Amino acid sequence: MENTLGLEIIEVVEQAAIASSKWMGKGEKNIADQVAVEAMRERMNKIYMRGRIVIGEGERDEAPMLYIGEEVGICTQPDAKNFCNPDELIEIDIAVDPCEGTNLVAYGQNGSMAVLAISEKGGLFAAPDFYMKKLAAPAPAKGLVDINKSATENLKILSECLNRSVEELVVVVMDRPRHEGLIKEIRTAGARVRLISDGDVSAAISCAFGGTNIHALMGIGAAPEGVISAAAMRCLGGHFQGQLIYDPEVVQTGLIGESREGNLARLKEMGINDPDKVYDADELASGETVLFAACGITPGTLMEGVRFFKGGARTQSLVISNQSKTARFVDTIHLFDDPQNLQLHQ
Ligand SMILES: O=C(COP(=O)(O)O)[C@@H](O)[C@H](O)[C@H](O)[C@H](O)COP(=O)(O)O
Numbered sequence: 269m270e271n272t273l274g275l276e277i278i279e280v281v282e283q284a285a286i287a288s289s290k291w292m293g294k295g296e297k298n299i300a301d302q303v304a305v306e307a308m309r310e311r312m313n314k315i316y317m318r319g320r321i322v323i324g325e326g327e328r329d330e331a332p333m334l335y336i337g338e339e340v341g342i343c344t345q346p347d348a349k350n351f352c353n354p355d356e357l358i359e360i361d362i363a364v365d366p367c368e369g370t371n372l373v374a375y376g377q378n379g380s381m382a383v384l385a386i387s388e389k390g391g392l393f394a395a396p397d398f399y400m401k402k403l404a405a406p407a408p409a410k411g412l413v414d415i416n417k418s419a420t421e422n423l424k425i426l427s428e429c430l431n432r433s434v435e436e437l438v439v440v441v442m443d444r445p446r447h448e449g450l451i452k453e454i455r456t457a458g459a460r461v462r463l464i465s466d467g468d469v470s471a472a473i474s475c476a477f478g479g480t481n482i483h484a485l486m487g488i489g490a491a492p493e494g495v496i497s498a499a500a501m502r503c504l505g506g507h508f509q510g511q512l513i514y515d516p517e518v519v520q521t522g523l524i525g526e527s528r529e530g531n532l533a534r535l536k537e538m539g540i541n542d543p544d545k546v547y548d549a550d551e552l553a554s555g556e557t558v559l560f561a562a563c564g565i566t567p568g569t570l571m572e573g574v575r576f577f578k579g580g581a582r583t584q585s586l587v588i589s590n591q592s593k594t595a596r597f598v599d600t601i602h603l604f605d606d607p608q609n610l611q612l613h614q
């Protein structure tokens with residue numbers, strides 16, 4: 269599945285990142301998002317594949333493109349039988365976030381990316397549009413830290429696994445009122461907190477790379493982003509656990525429906541019978557083949573953002589595969605019409 273797909277998905281995230289970055293700093297988060305969606309979809313529909321969006325922009329009614337259930341790939345187009353034999357191709361599931369960190373793009377801040385994860389059909393957890401409590405940590409702490417333990421206990425475990433003092437640890441937490449207690453606890457335990465306004469996919473994945481000075485992600489973000497993060501963490505061998513959060517009082521936003529009871533009923537309808545289950549990376553991204561690709565829109569811990577020069581742009585992407593056991597950083601120069609000279613340095 270992955271031979272040519274691994275290369276093509278680089279272009280998918282690159283095109284989304286380039287489109288979105290044209291709106292960087294313009295205060296227009298919806299446009300920055302929309303152009304990324306359009307670019308991602310257009311490039312995806314040129315790939316020789318039978319894909320289905322399992323995590324996307326929402327339900328068909330509210331999202332005209334890359335909605336959950338949308339079929340993507342050249343072999344799903346109406347004229348497909350002219351150039352493909354769909355029976356020869358395996359069906360694949362795709363989770364996308366064409367602009368992860370729309371606010372970051374709109375306000376010119378670090379940490380936004382175009383991102384997607386792919387697996388064979390059924391290989392990615394079709395997470396509902398709920399919140400998720402997350403715990404991400406480096407590979408040496410995998411299976412030792414636990415989302416059910418307190419932050420204080422997990423920091424002790426992390427310090428042993430990483431052979432450093434708690435004071436030397438940095439934990440990323442989203443800057444939200446719901447995390448007030450968590451932030452206090454981490455600081456009291458002696459560790460340092462890096463608060464982010466958005467973009468917890470980047471934070472989760474950064475835990476798996478030594479040298480990023482990010483040793484854990486703790487707290488509550490969105491569930492779809494949790495699945496995408498888990499796909500990368502599964503390939504990288506890092507620790508990732510997620511637990512759905514359905515109680516509006518816990519997240520302290522009105523974004524997930526009116527009541528706890530209503531949300532529980534919605535989860536049941538979706539076939540989620542144990543709403544409190546803690547999922548690990550292998551369950552959220554359970555497929556035999558898992559691929560992950562991201563391209564920086566604005567600069568981040570792992571990747572540069574899109575840089576334009578006369579006649580072109582330069583991007584940096586990350587493609588991770590559990591089959592080839594690789595994490596490739598891809599540096600690309602894109603030549604637009606009438607390029608002048610290639611810009612190697614800023
Ligand atoms: O920051 C985020 C926003 O993503 P997007 O809408 O694609 O730009 C994500 O990384 C977060 O995981 C998440 O969406 C967020 O925590 C949920 O929103 P909020 O209620 O503001 O915390």
Ligand SMILES: [Mn+2]
Nearest residue numbers: 365368369493
């Ligand atoms: Mn997002």
Ligand SMILES: [Mn+2]
Nearest residue numbers: 365367368369
């Ligand atoms: Mn998004």
